[in-house]
Amino acid sequence: MVSTVWVIGIGTGDPGLVTYEAAEALRTVDVFLVADKGEVKHDLVEARRALCEHFIGDTHPYRFVEVPDPQRGPDAERDTSAYGAGVRDWHGARVRAYAEIIDDLPADAQIGFLVWGDPAFYDSTLRIVDRLRAECGPFEVRVIPGISAPQLLAARHAIPLNRIGTSIHITTGRRLVEEYVPDLGDVVVMLDGYLTCRELVERYPDLTIYWGAYLGGPHEVLRSGRLADVIDDLVELRGRLREEHGWVMDTYLLRP
Structure with a gap:
């Protein structure tokens, strides 16, 4: 079990678009869990890594853990019902991958998810965190808005x-x-x-x-x-x- 999960909106990758509140939150996180969607989109992972290096530097020790993202499936070929089921299955696979890492962390660890834009706009992180809370035990959730x-x-x-x-x-x-x-x-x-x-x-x-x-x-x-x-x-x-x-x-x- 971990103590706190931070869901941090980081804007669109430019450090100038990260709010002061988000920058402060970054410096409290011990382990960042980042979905790795493969080589084609690896620059999105590197953009998140660069933001951590920019705002945290050596002021606070942290780990940056890349988690291979499960395959989502052919969304364009699915009707509304199949699309919803496919997304829920994908979320479940993500939860299992994250839970495996979280279970090995210290009880007082602070986890961070870096959300492109803002967590409130068409992003699945908060739903996944809710399922993680059921899977890994109770923890506090802190959400920091970002520029969408x-x-x-x-x-x-x-x-x-x-x-x-x-x-x-x-x-x-x-x-x-x-x-x-x-x-x-x-x-x-x-x-x-x-x-x-x-x-x-x-x-x-x-x-x-x-x-x-x-x-x-x-x-x-x-x-x-x-x-x-x-x-x-x-x-x-x-x-x-x-x-x-x-x-x-x-x-x-x-x-x-």
Whole structure:
């Protein structure tokens, strides 16, 4: 059993986007558990390692443990029910991998999970920590918010996420097409590996899209414009970026 698990939002990898509270929390952690998703995405592990080195240095002894991430499965080929079951199975495998490490730690150890962006936005860490608490015994959970991709997207494009008196709707690429109507207001789309907004072009060509990839990182790319005018270029650009870097993290806002 461990004493405390910290779930720390670290923004998007730039030390300048890590809050003071998060930096202080980093310096209390004894063991960081970091999911290793393979060679293609290993730079995401290294970005987390670099943040620890930057903010902790030699002020506090700590371990940085890379945990091989279980295979998640073919999400794009699953319907909603199968997708949910697949994610739950993946979470269970993660819990077992983390629990095996935690069981060998001292009772007063402080564990840290470094969450890209903010733990509240489409991230599974808090669900996994809840299952860990049931698996490994009671421990305190401390959550530190971080700067999220939607916040940074708005800042980079110098826009608010909503217009006066309108709503903000946050959804995923998987749900966008079935949910979208202009009455939703401004729509932030996350976890969209296929730019499914292109399926809206025929019905809503005059939507404005504000798009950003690798936000806050050295490879940051921004685009905006009328959806019908820019979508083909965006699809080509996203594919080229994925081929060049091996992965893409992007998000976008659709504005009627």
